[in-house]
Amino acid sequence: MNTAAAFADFRRYPLIFALTAARPLADRVQVTWADGRTSPFHHQWLRDNCPCPQCVYSVTREQVLEIIDVPEDLAPAATRLDDEGCLCVDWQDGHQSRFDPGWLRAHAYDDQSRAERLVNKPKSQLWRRDLQLPVFDYRTLMDDADALLQWLLAVRDIGLTQVRGVPTEPGSLKLIAQRISFIRESNFGVLFNVQSKADADSNAYTAFNLPLHSDLPTRELQPGLQFLHCLVNDAEGGESIFVDGFAIAEALRQEDPEAFAALCEIPVEFRNKDRHSDYRCLAPIIALDALGQVAEIRMANFLRGPFDTSVEQMPRLYRAYRRFIALTREAQFRLVQRLEPGQLWCFDNRRTLHARNAFDPATGARHFQGCYVDRDELLSRILVLQR
Structure with missing residues (x-):
């Protein structure tokens, strides 16, 4: 999977590791990846980042939803992985969210995922007089x-x-x-x-x-x-x-x-x-x-x-x-x-x-x-x- 159109972004997010499980907890959903990593996603974070056309305008790919417009204690009625490996959340108010695993992995905020992104962040290459001038x-x-x-x-x-x-x-x-x-x-x-x-x-x-x-x-x-x-x-x-x-x-x-x-x-x-x-x-x-x-x-x-x-x-x-x-x-x-x-x-x-x-x-x-x-x-x- 390598999707972009369903998300508020023009980039594509390749599938690095598939989702293997989604476990509901009191204030979050904890997912497990094929490489064994686990990533928690708080309910507010998931609802805030719902990519559906009701929450994101498909033309500009900019968010329409403001998190203040949903209850602070909103929780899923059900969570599951669908046949395409996406995380699906059915909310108690009837709203449905579907998250691509490539996008979800790219934005996971467990310590290991954040450290990984930091390592891969572009870094300045310091130089002195012996610089091989580009x-x-x-x-x-x-x-x-x-x-x-x-x-x-x-x-x-x-x-x-x-x-x-x-x-x-x-x-x-x-x-x-x-x-x-x-x-x-x-x-x-x-x-x-x-x-x-x-x-x-x-x-x-x-x-x-x-x-x-x-x-x-x-x-x-x-x-x-x-x-x-x-x-x-x-x-x-x-x-x-x-x-x-x-x-x-x-x-x-x-x-x-x-x-x-x-x-x-x-x-x-x-x-x-x-x-x-x-x-x-x-x-x-x-x-x-x-x-x-x-x-x-x-x-x-x-x-x-x-x-x-x-x-x-x-x-x-x-x-x-x-x-x-x-x-x-x-x-x-x-x-x-x-x-x-x-x-x-x-x-x-x-x-x-x-x-x-x-x-x-x-x-x-x-x-x-x-x-x-x-x-x-x-x-x-x-x-x-x-x-």
């Missing part, structure tokens, strides 16, 4: 869905990729970014031009060296993916520098747990101001997810406001902040590479910190174009391609 071909990515998926998985898991063979006409970047999803516009535009100019509204638009940073840490939600596409690069200098911010954070966690905790706990304000806008965001430099794993780095020293924390916390914050930056300057973490015309970087802006060496505009032209796509769009595109 490189992809532009034309292949534009034409081949399988290659596109491999690229996006590399962006998700490694956080830094390069694409080669990209046309060098201005605006070409938009086509490959839209292979993922729509582009996120900012006050710098849909596509922004990275060039030295006299009336710069960002240090990025100068010939200065740029220290390692994430873009737009001044926003409540930093852009997820950043693209930098090289159109012309005749100037001396200007090499790109990258570090894995997650690797830096984990190194700090191992070396100095107290400093790591300080950067997770004490918020810092980042500011981005010009003649027409003024963006500010107060947030910690390191953000953790619900499982305690590093999920985001927010860092741009040139966009940072004065630290504002208690007298007692100020020395703690400075010590942690200095150590974090010191780690990013260690050669073991830094990947340095010059980007040539027709090449682009695509990286996770909320993970991979990027920098640029100073360049000399008197020695030649240098023109990059960039854009942003949110991380949610990357993850959604991966799931759709994996169907």
Whole structure:
């Protein structure tokens, strides 16, 4: 069995192990699988997840039922396995639910099943200067869905990729970014031009060296993916520098747990101001997810406001902040590479910190174009391609 249509989902759930028994208990149904595992399902959980057309709208596959609309003490009148191996529940109020075993196993919440899902959850692959940079071909990515998926998985898991063979006409970047999803516009535009100019509204638009940073840490939600596409690069200098911010954070966690905790706990304000806008965001430099794993780095020293924390916390914050930056300057973490015309970087802006060496505009032209796509769009595109 490998069904999807009866459930509020567009994915399919292969049958890994068949159901062999269903045993009613006081507040739950306990099922046994062919591999010997037992999984309890509380009555409210089963009723809440009924996939029938009365509870789920078949067009959108979104839930119609709200659990508050059934009695809290609702219990089955009968439970059984049907001829197709599905769990069937006849409720006391006359409602009937039928659960596919593939779907049920995929959502079982016994300790063993939850641990299994956690192990299989995608994990970040931390890297240092010796990273074997994932490189992809532009034309292949534009034409081949399988290659596109491999690229996006590399962006998700490694956080830094390069694409080669990209046309060098201005605006070409938009086509490959839209292979993922729509582009996120900012006050710098849909596509922004990275060039030295006299009336710069960002240090990025100068010939200065740029220290390692994430873009737009001044926003409540930093852009997820950043693209930098090289159109012309005749100037001396200007090499790109990258570090894995997650690797830096984990190194700090191992070396100095107290400093790591300080950067997770004490918020810092980042500011981005010009003649027409003024963006500010107060947030910690390191953000953790619900499982305690590093999920985001927010860092741009040139966009940072004065630290504002208690007298007692100020020395703690400075010590942690200095150590974090010191780690990013260690050669073991830094990947340095010059980007040539027709090449682009695509990286996770909320993970991979990027920098640029100073360049000399008197020695030649240098023109990059960039854009942003949110991380949610990357993850959604991966799931759709994996169907």
